[in-house]
Amino acid sequence: IFIKVPVTPAGLRAIKVLKKEGYHITATAIYTVIQGLLAIEAGADYLAPYYNRMENLNIDSNSVIRQLALAIDRQNSPSKILAASFKNVAQVNNALAAGAHAVTAGADVFESAFAMPSIQKAVDDFSDDWFVIQNSRSI
Known part of the structure; x- marks a missing residue:
């Protein structure tokens, strides 16, 4: 304290x-x-x-x-x-x-760190690549 x-x-x-x-x-x-x-x-x-x-x-x-x-x-x-x-x-x-x-x-300041569209695009691209290679969305 x-x-x-x-x-x-x-x-x-x-x-x-x-x-x-x-x-x-x-x-x-x-x-x-x-x-x-x-x-x-x-x-x-x-x-x-x-x-x-x-x-x-x-x-x-x-x-x-x-x-x-x-x-x-x-x-x-x-x-x-x-x-x-x-x-x-x-x-x-x-x-x-x-x-x-x-x-x-505040939480809003930290949440805004992830609000970039390019971050979500990178995640989507990785997910798409995984699907192409593994033919599955899950591990």
Whole structure:
């Protein structure tokens, strides 16, 4: 179980107290590198930068994630980046490419990854080839 705590001055104090008490923490509402760095320093297990919300504010989401990933590596921190707030698969791909360790997104975002007609065509082609070779649609 992870407790979600927004990265604010009060939230950072809460993260430190909760970590001392043995709780697992996801630092949320991250929009800036400095928020993430402070959450790492406070001991957050996961950092949750809000990808789409940053984009809506003209903040370079990929740069924020990349800088946080570099800081985690440099400091040998156990913190991980759990990117959140996605509206499409491209954003998920970009967050992972920028260095996010994991993502959280709605089922609709992941379902849209398979909505390409070319995917179904490839499946149909394989099925047709199997039928020609085996004279059967099942294995």
